[in-house]
Amino acid sequence: MSFLELRNVMKRYGSLDAVRDFTLSVKRGEFVSLLGPSGCGKTTTLQMIAGFVEVTAGTIQLDGRDITRAKPNSRGLGIVFQSYALFPHMTVADNVSFGLEMRRVPKAERAARVEEALALVHLDKYAGRYPRELSGGQRQRVALARAIVIRPPVLLLDEPLSNLDAKLREAMQFELRDIQRKVGTTTVMVTHDQAEAFSISDRVVVMEAGRITQIDQPYRIYEHPETEFISRFVGKTNLLPGTVTASADGGATVSLAGIPVPVHGDGLGGGEAVVLCIRPEKLRLTAPGQGRVPGQVSDRFFLGSQWLYHVDGPLGTLMAVSPNDGEPPLEPGAPVGVDWSPRVVRLLRGGLPASAPTLEELE
Amino acid sequence: MSAVAASPAPDPPAAPRPRAVPHLLAGPATLLFAALVLTPLILTALLSLNEFEYATGRAHGFTLAHYAAVLGDPYYLEIFLRTFRVAALATGICVVIGVPEAYVLSRMRRPWRSVFLLVVLAPLLVSVVVRAFGWSMLLGPEGPVNDVLAVLGFGKKRMLYSEGTVVVALVHVMLPFMIIPVWTSLQKLDPAVEQAALSFGASRATAVLRVVAPQILPGILSGSLIVFGLSASAFAIPGLLGGRRLKMVATIVYDQYLSDLNWPLGAAVAVILLAANLIVMLTYHRVVEGHYRKRMG
Numbered sequence: 001m002s003f004l005e006l007r008n009v010m011k012r013y014g015s016l017d018a019v020r021d022f023t024l025s026v027k028r029g030e031f032v033s034l035l036g037p038s039g040c041g042k043t044t045t046l047q048m049i050a051g052f053v054e055v056t057a058g059t060i061q062l063d064g065r066d067i068t069r070a071k072p073n074s075r076g077l078g079i080v081f082q083s084y085a086l087f088p089h090m091t092v093a094d095n096v097s098f099g100l101e102m103r104r105v106p107k108a109e110r111a112a113r114v115e116e117a118l119a120l121v122h123l124d125k126y127a128g129r130y131p132r133e134l135s136g137g138q139r140q141r142v143a144l145a146r147a148i149v150i151r152p153p154v155l156l157l158d159e160p161l162s163n164l165d166a167k168l169r170e171a172m173q174f175e176l177r178d179i180q181r182k183v184g185t186t187t188v189m190v191t192h193d194q195a196e197a198f199s200i201s202d203r204v205v206v207m208e209a210g211r212i213t214q215i216d217q218p219y220r221i222y223e224h225p226e227t228e229f230i231s232r233f234v235g236k237t238n239l240l241p242g243t244v245t246a247s248a249d250g251g252a253t254v255s256l257a258g259i260p261v262p263v264h265g266d267g268l269g270g271g272e273a274v275v276l277c278i279r280p281e282k283l284r285l286t287a288p289g290q291g292r293v294p295g296q297v298s299d300r301f302f303l304g305s306q307w308l309y310h311v312d313g314p315l316g317t318l319m320a321v322s323p324n325d326g327e328p329p330l331e332p333g334a335p336v337g338v339d340w341s342p343r344v345v346r347l348l349r350g351g352l353p354a355s356a357p358t359l360e361e362l363e
Numbered sequence: 364m365s366a367v368a369a370s371p372a373p374d375p376p377a378a379p380r381p382r383a384v385p386h387l388l389a390g391p392a393t394l395l396f397a398a399l400v401l402t403p404l405i406l407t408a409l410l411s412l413n414e415f416e417y418a419t420g421r422a423h424g425f426t427l428a429h430y431a432a433v434l435g436d437p438y439y440l441e442i443f444l445r446t447f448r449v450a451a452l453a454t455g456i457c458v459v460i461g462v463p464e465a466y467v468l469s470r471m472r473r474p475w476r477s478v479f480l481l482v483v484l485a486p487l488l489v490s491v492v493v494r495a496f497g498w499s500m501l502l503g504p505e506g507p508v509n510d511v512l513a514v515l516g517f518g519k520k521r522m523l524y525s526e527g528t529v530v531v532a533l534v535h536v537m538l539p540f541m542i543i544p545v546w547t548s549l550q551k552l553d554p555a556v557e558q559a560a561l562s563f564g565a566s567r568a569t570a571v572l573r574v575v576a577p578q579i580l581p582g583i584l585s586g587s588l589i590v591f592g593l594s595a596s597a598f599a600i601p602g603l604l605g606g607r608r609l610k611m612v613a614t615i616v617y618d619q620y621l622s623d624l625n626w627p628l629g630a631a632v633a634v635i636l637l638a639a640n641l642i643v644m645l646t647y648h649r650v651v652e653g654h655y656r657k658r659m660g
Binding site for chain 1: 558561
């Protein structure tokens with residue numbers, strides 16, 4: 001049963017389609033993220049749900065009620081803005097209380113609910129402070145408390161963590177998910193940070209140039225990207241263009257620069273151009289002479305828990321990630337073998353688009 | 364002063380800056396201010412303390428008689444009260460018209476905003492005297508406003524040379540001085556803050572009153588200080604539209620200097636106007652700014 005439903009929503013600015021054919025249904029209590037690069041239309045979509053941007057075509061339904069043309073102040077949604085948009089001339093408690101006041105909640109109940117909301121975000125001791133006296137993370141939590149205190153049917157988060165430093169951002173991700181679970185509010189979040197989207201969402205909507213390209217659970221999007229764009233945008237990946245040379249039931253052989261590679265996949269015709277997509281952490285570096293292709297370490301990067309290697313070989317430069325298991329890492333120039341299991345190879349139909357960036361451009 | 368202190372040499376950043384440098388840099392502005400503002404003010408203040416003889420017109424000696432004459436005379440008191448009443452009214456009306464106008468202006472889309480900003484500023488390009496004559500033609504006994512009133516059966520009204528007319532003309536002249544500072548502080552506002560208020564169920568009016576207005580208070584404050592100060596010391600508008608009957612402080616000063624040739628008395632009135640203006644404005648500033656500072660820091 002879908003709770004928030006967008007059907008063929010479109011937004012046109014002049015001759016530019018900022019959002020096209022946006023169809024999404026969100027279940028009650030679900031946490032959905034809109035993920036995409038800047039300018040992909042994710043914020044415009046959120047603003048249409050909020051009512052700040054007019055919908056050109058399509059409908060938005062909330063719990064069976066058509067809100068496509070409803071005024072923002074009649075939708076009753078809780079919104080956390082990217083800039084937090086706290087009222088600077090009001091104390092934290094007054095900020096949180098504002099929405100309840102507008103709903104004419106009696107004073108005694110208001111005070112109790114404000115206290116409860118502030119306790120939820122661990123800011124109960126800061127009720128009397130002004131926003132300027134708070135740190136970025138605290139302001140963020142005030143914005144969150146202000147949005148959930150009104151018990152909105154849907155919580156909208158516009159890049160809620162992008163103004164925080166890395167450490168705090170990670171902590172807030174888990175806290176945000178925790179709070180959302182506790183209050184059980186249906187949530188739509190906009191973000192350009194895939195780690196953020198993956199770690200806290202039930203489902204992720206990947207957008208590109210105003211369109212949805214894939215809607216799925218974070219794990220499935222990472223493991224089974226449907227397009228070459230997603231595989232590049234979501235995490236790092238090795239993209240290897242090749243040609244199908246032989247196909248059998250449930251599998252095929254693809255020739256990559258003359259090297260035959262077995263893959264899983266149905267209905268592949270001989271001679272078809274495909275792109276193989278292998279995540280760097282799924283490549284194993286073996287002793288020289290073993291593995292599927294030979295190579296030579298050209299560069300290495302220390303990522304703390306992992307080592308990222310660039311390996312030159314007949315397939316070009318491959319990215320491979322090995323866990324930092326405490327052993328000394330491979331030296332640049334060291335010969336290695338590169339191996340992988342056919343199970344981890346994802347296959348994208350159709351060749352690489354002409355605009356596909358090279359490995360160098362992706363970094 | 365040592366040569367080292369005088370030269371703003373590119374010292375390493377750790378070295379303390381010679382203390383004289385800031386003073387030297389402020390020097391030219393200080394000189395200009397002293398020559399063009401302080402000197403005339405001091406001369407006027409000194410002049411107001413001089414004795415005056417009608418027969419010779421000479422001013423010399425020392426007396427406080429002029430201050431006593433002004434402060435003890437209900438005639439002058441009435442003029443001072445009228446001046447501040449008119450200035451306060453003009454300021455109030457400018458706030459009521461100018462603040463919403465600035466808000467509307469800030470919400471306009473791109474080409475229109477510049478067009479209407481120009482419309483708002485356009486009156487500044489025309490001399491105050493010309494605009495005052497414009498009003499006197501418009502509101503005069505044979506003017507179009509009276510023609511309309513006559514047609515509608517109200518009969519002719521005498522509008523010129525009244526406080527109301529002076530206030531209306533002052534508002535017309537002063538409005539840009541209210542709109543510009545308010546508009547500037549609106550520009551600095553995060554538009555999401557107003558959206559936030561709307562999203563929590565506030566009506567547009569509530570959002571503006573409870574969320575936008577408190578944040579543009581400094582703009583309204585500086586706008587009203589400018590308008591009040593200029594209105595209280597306005598000369599051309601009261602002179603041309605208030606006529607000989609409706610005197611204001613600035614016209615009284617003019618009369619004392621040029622009709623009665625009693626310069627010391629005119630100077631005394633001018634000094635009192637300055638002092639009174641300062642007291643009113645500083646009080647207002649303290650009250651509003653204090654209120655704002657308490658919340659916004």
